[in-house]
Amino acid sequence: MPNVSEKGKHMPASPIRKLVPYAEKAKQEGRKIYHLNIGQPDIETPSIMMDAIHNIGLKVVEYSHSAGIESYRRKLISYYQKYQIALGIEDIIVTTGGSEAIEIAMMSCLNEGDEIIIPEPFYANYNGFSIQAGVKVVPIFSSIKNGFALPPIEEFKKVITPKTKAIMICNPNNPTGYLYSKEELQSLKKLALDHDLFLFADEVYREFCYDDREYFSIMHLKDLDNNIVLVDSISKRYSACGARIGALISKNKEVMSVAMKFAQARLSPPTFGQIAAEAAIDTPDEYFQKVKSEYVARRNYVVEQLNSMEGVFCPKPSGAFYCMAQLPIDDSDKFCQWLLEKFNHNGQTVMLAPATGFYSKPELGRKEVRIAYVLNLEDLKHAMECLREALLIYPGRAVENPREAVSQ
Amino acid sequence: MPNVSEKGKHMPASPIRKLVPYAEKAKQEGRKIYHLNIGQPDIETPSIMMDAIHNIGLKVVEYSHSAGIESYRRKLISYYQKYQIALGIEDIIVTTGGSEAIEIAMMSCLNEGDEIIIPEPFYANYNGFSIQAGVKVVPIFSSIKNGFALPPIEEFKKVITPKTKAIMICNPNNPTGYLYSKEELQSLKKLALDHDLFLFADEVYREFCYDDREYFSIMHLKDLDNNIVLVDSISKRYSACGARIGALISKNKEVMSVAMKFAQARLSPPTFGQIAAEAAIDTPDEYFQKVKSEYVARRNYVVEQLNSMEGVFCPKPSGAFYCMAQLPIDDSDKFCQWLLEKFNHNGQTVMLAPATGFYSKPELGRKEVRIAYVLNLEDLKHAMECLREALLIYPGRAVENPREAVSQ
Numbered sequence: 010m011p012n013v014s015e016k017g018k019h020m021p022a023s024p025i026r027k028l029v030p031y032a033e034k035a036k037q038e039g040r041k042i043y044h045l046n047i048g049q050p051d052i053e054t055p056s057i058m059m060d061a062i063h064n065i066g067l068k069v070v071e072y073s074h075s076a077g078i079e080s081y082r083r084k085l086i087s088y089y090q091k092y093q094i095a096l097g098i099e100d101i102i103v104t105t106g107g108s109e110a111i112e113i114a115m116m117s118c119l120n121e122g123d124e125i126i127i128p129e130p131f132y133a134n135y136n137g138f139s140i141q142a143g144v145k146v147v148p149i150f151s152s153i154k155n156g157f158a159l160p161p162i163e164e165f166k167k168v169i170t171p172k173t174k175a176i177m178i179c180n181p182n183n184p185t186g187y188l189y190s191k192e193e194l195q196s197l198k199k200l201a202l203d204h205d206l207f208l209f210a211d212e213v214y215r216e217f218c219y220d221d222r223e224y225f226s227i228m229h230l231k232d233l234d235n236n237i238v239l240v241d242s243i244s245k246r247y248s249a250c251g252a253r254i255g256a257l258i259s260k261n262k263e264v265m266s267v268a269m270k271f272a273q274a275r276l277s278p279p280t281f282g283q284i285a286a287e288a289a290i291d292t293p294d295e296y297f298q299k300v301k302s303e304y305v306a307r308r309n310y311v312v313e314q315l316n317s318m319e320g321v322f323c324p325k326p327s328g329a330f331y332c333m334a335q336l337p338i339d340d341s342d343k344f345c346q347w348l349l350e351k352f353n354h355n356g357q358t359v360m361l362a363p364a365t366g367f368y369s370k371p372e373l374g375r376k377e378v379r380i381a382y383v384l385n386l387e388d389l390k391h392a393m394e395c396l397r398e399a400l401l402i403y404p405g406r407a408v409e410n411p412r413e414a415v416s417q
Numbered sequence: 418m419p420n421v422s423e424k425g426k427h428m429p430a431s432p433i434r435k436l437v438p439y440a441e442k443a444k445q446e447g448r449k450i451y452h453l454n455i456g457q458p459d460i461e462t463p464s465i466m467m468d469a470i471h472n473i474g475l476k477v478v479e480y481s482h483s484a485g486i487e488s489y490r491r492k493l494i495s496y497y498q499k500y501q502i503a504l505g506i507e508d509i510i511v512t513t514g515g516s517e518a519i520e521i522a523m524m525s526c527l528n529e530g531d532e533i534i535i536p537e538p539f540y541a542n543y544n545g546f547s548i549q550a551g552v553k554v555v556p557i558f559s560s561i562k563n564g565f566a567l568p569p570i571e572e573f574k575k576v577i578t579p580k581t582k583a584i585m586i587c588n589p590n591n592p593t594g595y596l597y598s599k600e601e602l603q604s605l606k607k608l609a610l611d612h613d614l615f616l617f618a619d620e621v622y623r624e625f626c627y628d629d630r631e632y633f634s635i636m637h638l639k640d641l642d643n644n645i646v647l648v649d650s651i652s653k654r655y656s657a658c659g660a661r662i663g664a665l666i667s668k669n670k671e672v673m674s675v676a677m678k679f680a681q682a683r684l685s686p687p688t689f690g691q692i693a694a695e696a697a698i699d700t701p702d703e704y705f706q707k708v709k710s711e712y713v714a715r716r717n718y719v720v721e722q723l724n725s726m727e728g729v730f731c732p733k734p735s736g737a738f739y740c741m742a743q744l745p746i747d748d749s750d751k752f753c754q755w756l757l758e759k760f761n762h763n764g765q766t767v768m769l770a771p772a773t774g775f776y777s778k779p780e781l782g783r784k785e786v787r788i789a790y791v792l793n794l795e796d797l798k799h800a801m802e803c804l805r806e807a808l809l810i811y812p813g814r815a816v817e818n819p820r821e822a823v824s825q
Contacts, residue, residue: 014525021678053476054478069461070467106684117422121551134683235419250480275517277661279513281659
């Protein structure tokens with residue numbers, strides 16, 4: 010029997026999805042699970058998108074252009090204009106989700122063995138895509154203590170080697186919800202120019218910036234066109250994760266020409282999703298206002314609840330729909346599994362994402378979990394009740410302050 | 418300015434799409450182009466698929482399971498049963514087109530530097546996916562003289578090295594239309610077992626086998642479960658190329674477990690396409706009978722026309738909707754470009770795929786083109802008229818028989 014590949018062996022199982030079998034078992038046993046483990050919002054997809062799908066008049070569902078349907082790309086230009094991002098049609102390749110945009114960006118810009126610096130904790134699949142591309146992720150630790158702000162540029166400089174080819178950020182950040190400031194991005198710009206590095210930014214949560222904080226895109230940095238690669242997706246923007254439509258954006262013509270060859274090899278992004286995405290650009294502003302105020306209410310509630318639990322610390326994030334919480338536990342993997350396997354609060358439990366999968370070294374995330382506030386307030390209330398109860402009786406409870414430590 | 422990757426530089430531009438800029442110019446000039454260059458059929462997508470899309474009742478377009486919507490996978494089992502292929506739900510991962518199935522299969526089974534043997538001419542994108550995975554394609558020459566039958570197994574044995582990890586075939590074949598026999602597949606089975614190799618088969622043209630020839634799948638080979646990886650797609654089956662739905666199928670549990678990690682990293686295949694694909698499984702047999710007899714009529718017409726042109730040779734294929742023709746020309750790249758740039762027959766021209774892109778060495782395809790008979794008979798008539806006229810006046814005409822050679 011022939012062996013599978015080394016890459017395949019080293020690919021991490023999704024930390025967000027690896028608990029799924031336990032969740033399935035809990036469901037079979039009749040327990041209700043509140044899913045705060047995955048960025049799958051309960052928000053309705055805009056009706057304008059669904060109408061476009063219902064009214065598709067195609068006789069033949071053809072391949073689209075490998076860079077995406079031209080009318081969609083043209084309309085995307087107007088979408089970005091609203092954010093003061095000036096693009097031409099040649100700067101955009103429509104991809105199959107943000108995932109494919111990351112894959113193509115990595116394959117286009119980095120060689121086998123090259124290094125990419127990413128502040129951690131980071132979106133777990135960056136690891137997977139790096140392994141696919143044979144690229145080494147060099148993490149820079151950002152701390153829950155200051156809400157996961159960009160680590161000092163000195164920390165980046167320390168790890169730059171001749172193999173360093175790119176820096177990647179996610180802004181607003183998944184999993185931390187942190188929103189990078191203009192100043193932070195400008196310091197990254199200087200670093201990229203000084204060391205001739207690509208600067209990748211995953212900005213799929215652009216629509217979700219709170220507290221009147223300014224959204225500053227990587228694309229707003231001046232005189233950095235040849236270094237910047239933007240990764241985007243409609244998944245969160247329109248609560249349309251299943252449409253699998255994203256975009257790879259750069260003004261570096263060589264990058265786009267190479268990326269286009271990878272795009273041609275896979276023929277085209279999904280036609281149905283593109284049709285829906287094109288219609289979605291006309292989503293009225295009220296939709297986003299409503300969604301945003303809903304997320305703000307959820308965030309406020311969840312963060313307040315978490316910080317009111319003994320031994321829990323949760324910085325208040327300014328973007329996306331995630332927060333990271335430090336819990337008084339021995340091991341987040343064990344705790345999240347225990348919630349599904351053993352915990353039962355009035356027939357209910359809660360599913361969280363252990364932070365171990367968001368760090369390069371699992372031990373850094375042993376006491377942290379990521380919470381996606383993607384459920385309505387009523388459900389969040391039950392979920393927080395579950396968590397509060399669970400933390401009281403979890404056998405691996407380990408309060409940081411030794412005076413408060415309870416025996417196990 | 419940071420450099421793009423070496424892989425990116427080495428990726429081939431799609432030979433099928435590289436002439437597109439010339440075609441766009443010809444269209445702007447007002448010439449009608451008959452597109453025989455790409456496997457994009459004009460056949461209507463089954464109405465049952467479009468109805469499913471029109472009636473989608475989703476409120477939230479969610480991610481699906483990374484292996485695909487469960488009900489779709491279950492229904493796929495019944496689809497394969499019709500072809501005497503017995504599968505369990507755990508043997509199927511739904512992919513974003515056949516393209517992604519090939520990508521994941523290569524990444525899951527082959528290491529950087531490993532070799533995969535593929536009879537040539539082969540589907541050009543196999544090259545691209547191999548470069549992506551860092552895998553070396555070792556071609557085995559199959560000849561137009563015997564209609565591109567499987568080369569003798571001795572030829573395979575000659576190129577097997579310690580790095581050889583897999584053999585790949587496309588059956589029925591793109592670009593040749595060749596349908597492999599049971600005996601040919603059995604000889605490959607012996608080879609795979611003797612040398613412990615994976616046997617990949619791309620069978621996306623399964624529905625298109627003609628002349629009452631038996632369709633023999635790689636999955637029909639007994640006692641080879643751990644070596645077999647099947648790549649599939651609904652693109653051609655239902656003329657739904659833009660849906661981007663395929664499948665990776667294997668009974669090798671280790672392969673599937675590794676493939677699942679790659680599938681998880683990209684989250685899920687497109688939801689809309691999967692809904693359409695699930696509905697498509699109920700497409701009535703009459704649809705396929707009609708489509709098949711249409712393709713047979715087209716094939717018969719095209720092959721007859723081609724062989725009646727001076728200096729042209731085109732073996733009659735038994736499957737898919739392609740044929741390869743040897744033309745009396747100097748260079749198929751130049752000829753196909755000339756057709757778009759210079760040729761005008763009553764305001765019309767024809768677009769073909771130069772065979773250079775289907776061979777490991779372009780010189781092997783200098784005198785051959787691939788013709789996709791994906792247009793209706795009336796259009797094919799005009800297209801063949803164009804080709805007949807073009808061959809008479811093409812400046813690079815080079816009839817094989819020197820007595821007939823005309824001066825350029």
